[in-house]
Amino acid sequence: MRNFDFKNPTKIIFGKGQIAKLKEELPENAKILMLYGGGSIKRNGIYEQVKEATSGFEVVEFSGIPANPEYEVLMKALKVIKEENITFLLAVGGGSVIDGTKFLASAALYEGEEPWEILTQKVPTTKAMPFGTVLTLPATGSEMNSGAVITREETKEKLGMGGPGLFPVFSILDPEVIKSIPSRQLVNGITDAFTHVLEQYMTYPSGAYLQDRFAESIMQTLIEVGPKVLNDPSDYTAASNFMWSCTMALNGLIQKGVPTDWAVHAMGHELTALYGIDHARTLAVIAPSHYRFNFEAKKEKLAQYAERIWNITEGSVDHKASAAIDRTEEFFNQMGIDTKLSAYTEDYHGTAEEINKRFTDRGWTGLGEHQSLTPANVEEIVKMAY
Ligand code: NZQ
Ligand code: ZN
Numbered sequence: 330m331r332n333f334d335f336k337n338p339t340k341i342i343f344g345k346g347q348i349a350k351l352k353e354e355l356p357e358n359a360k361i362l363m364l365y366g367g368g369s370i371k372r373n374g375i376y377e378q379v380k381e382a383t384s385g386f387e388v389v390e391f392s393g394i395p396a397n398p399e400y401e402v403l404m405k406a407l408k409v410i411k412e413e414n415i416t417f418l419l420a421v422g423g424g425s426v427i428d429g430t431k432f433l434a435s436a437a438l439y440e441g442e443e444p445w446e447i448l449t450q451k452v453p454t455t456k457a458m459p460f461g462t463v464l465t466l467p468a469t470g471s472e473m474n475s476g477a478v479i480t481r482e483e484t485k486e487k488l489g490m491g492g493p494g495l496f497p498v499f500s501i502l503d504p505e506v507i508k509s510i511p512s513r514q515l516v517n518g519i520t521d522a523f524t525h526v527l528e529q530y531m532t533y534p535s536g537a538y539l540q541d542r543f544a545e546s547i548m549q550t551l552i553e554v555g556p557k558v559l560n561d562p563s564d565y566t567a568a569s570n571f572m573w574s575c576t577m578a579l580n581g582l583i584q585k586g587v588p589t590d591w592a593v594h595a596m597g598h599e600l601t602a603l604y605g606i607d608h609a610r611t612l613a614v615i616a617p618s619h620y621r622f623n624f625e626a627k628k629e630k631l632a633q634y635a636e637r638i639w640n641i642t643e644g645s646v647d648h649k650a651s652a653a654i655d656r657t658e659e660f661f662n663q664m665g666i667d668t669k670l671s672a673y674t675e676d677y678h679g680t681a682e683e684i685n686k687r688f689t690d691r692g693w694t695g696l697g698e699h700q701s702l703t704p705a706n707v708e709e710i711v712k713m714a715y
Contacts, residue, residue: 330537333585339473340499343573345565347503348375348463351382351419354499355461359417361388362410364430366422367395373509375465379421389413394422397480397487397601397608398429400445403436407444410437410458417459420497423466423514424521424608428477431495434458447490448479454492462500466510467572468518468609470525470579472500480602487602502576504568512559516664517609519555522575523548523660524593524612531620531630532588532698543583545637550574552638555664588698593619595696596707599684604674613661613668618713620654622706626699670714681711 342350355361363379370376391406409415410433420430434457436444446452454475464472471477476491507515530544551574557567577583596619597611606614620627631650635641639656641649658668670677685708688694696702 330535330540330586331588335581335585336493337473337496337581338498339496339580341473341502341576342499343502343504344569345503345505347501348378349382351379351461351463351501352385354501355383355386355419356417356459359386360413360415361386361417361419362406362413362415362433363388363390363419363421364394364406364426364433365390365392365420366426367393369509370421370465373465373506375421375463375506379419379463383419388419389415394426394429396423396425397478397605398425398432400432400479400481401483403429403432403479404444406433407436415458417461420460420462421465423464424469424471427462427464427469427471427497428479430460430462431457431471431475431477432479432490434460435490435492435495445481448486448488451490454490454494457492457494459498462497464500464502464572465506466514466518467502467507467575468514468521470522470576472497472502473576473580478598478608485602487598489598502572504565504572507558507562507568507572510562513607515559515562516666517607518575519551519558519571519664520609520613520661520666522578523551524609524616525578526551526583527616527657528591528593529584529587529589531627531634532590533626534629534633535587537587540583540585540587541633543577545634547574547578547583548634548638551578552660559664590698592696592702592707595688595693596684596711599687600670600673600680603680603683604676606673610666610673613658613666614670614673614714615710617654617658617668618710620657622710622713623697623702624650624654626697668714670711677715681708681715684708684711 420427435454437458475495480487554567554570600611628650632646635649635653685704688704
């Protein structure tokens with residue numbers, strides 16, 4: 330096991346009816362900017378719950394943060410923060426609203442010229458405006474981590490940012506919000522969380538038995554409750570296990586002391602930036618090809634995953650590892666997710682070369698757990714995913 334530091338300061342308030350607790354968590358005398366998306370919260374009752382819980386506070390609203398939070402829209406919110414002397418941000422939404430809020434928390438205190446630099450120059454956020462979240466869509470883990478991904482339509486870029494200043498002060502997780510989520514988004518959530526675990530697990534054995542078993546238990550739980558949630562989003566037992574699994578998949582715990590990959594996300598973000606494909610679906614497109622391409626380097630963990638997750642116990646390491654990749658692809662397909670890029674766009678020719686060029690230009694020349702995956706390798710993987 331590798332050495333590690335672990336600190337996660339986010340307070341989680343989990344369970345039915347917990348949105349009412351907002352009033353206990355918001356700082357007194359705060360001037361709050363409540364941020365949300367395209368309006369789902371107005372149709373499912375979450376807006377009313379938040380309004381009621383914040384009724385004693387001074388709250389300004391900013392709505393319209395789109396899926397894949399867009400820089401131009403966020404810059405409008407930044408103007409509101411400055412003009413209204415906002416002191417606390419409250420995100421009410423899924424990963425997009427929460428990530429957009431993280432960008433704003435950082436940009437509000439940024440002293441450089443143009444806040445886009447936080448993303449292009451990878452400026453770590455050590456200090457930010459404090460913010461809390463009310464999670465409406467389990468998927469990304471953004472409610473308990475310090476990362477964010479922001480899109481800029483103008484340049485067709487989607488870039489990450491983060492830093493110790495970007496943990497939410499608190500996050501309210503009420504599994505009942507799942508009732509109104511369309512099945513496409515539920516499937517996305519299961520797939521995203523599952524792939525987050527894979528990115529932190531599918532590397533090479535590192536003697537971290539407990540981290541492996543944390544990771545495996547999250548995948549097993551997602552496999553068990555995923556179909557139940559899809560079948561009946563008001564099944565509270567399934568919903569609560571699904572929600573907590575998504576948070577645990579990316580709150581930092583399972584990556585401590587182990588090598589991590591994250592190349593699937595790096596490639597996937599480009600597919601969203603270029604074609605607007607849902608984040609989770611880009612991961613399902615890239616992951617099978619990524620594991621096939623990197624088979625030799627990953628086969629021991631793939632075989633362990635085959636045995637412990639999919640009960641593939643017969644045959645050689647190579648056989649089990651290969652069957653596990655097929656089984657993973659089947660899992661995505663069974664939920665209705667296409668795992669080939671050509672199913673999402675007719676314009677896919679040239680995508681692999683374009684991503685090679687982008688990674689080369691950005692100096693992303695060594696991805697993966699061995700920092701050995703070159704832009705030319707990335708081009709091959711993306712081609713395998715056509
Ligand atoms: O905008 P509204 O009207 O609210 O509708 C949203 C949106 O259209 C809807 N929705 C959310 N909660 C709902 C609901 N509809 C009905 N009932 C509810 N309770 O769902 C749609 C998708 O929402 P979005 O927030 O975009 O989804 P998700 O949570 O999957 O977030 C995706 C974003 O997070 C980033 C992705 O790249 C993408 O931009 N990620 C963030 C990460 C992080 N910060 O750690 C890690 C991830 O790997 C990921 O990259
Ligand atoms: Zn993800």
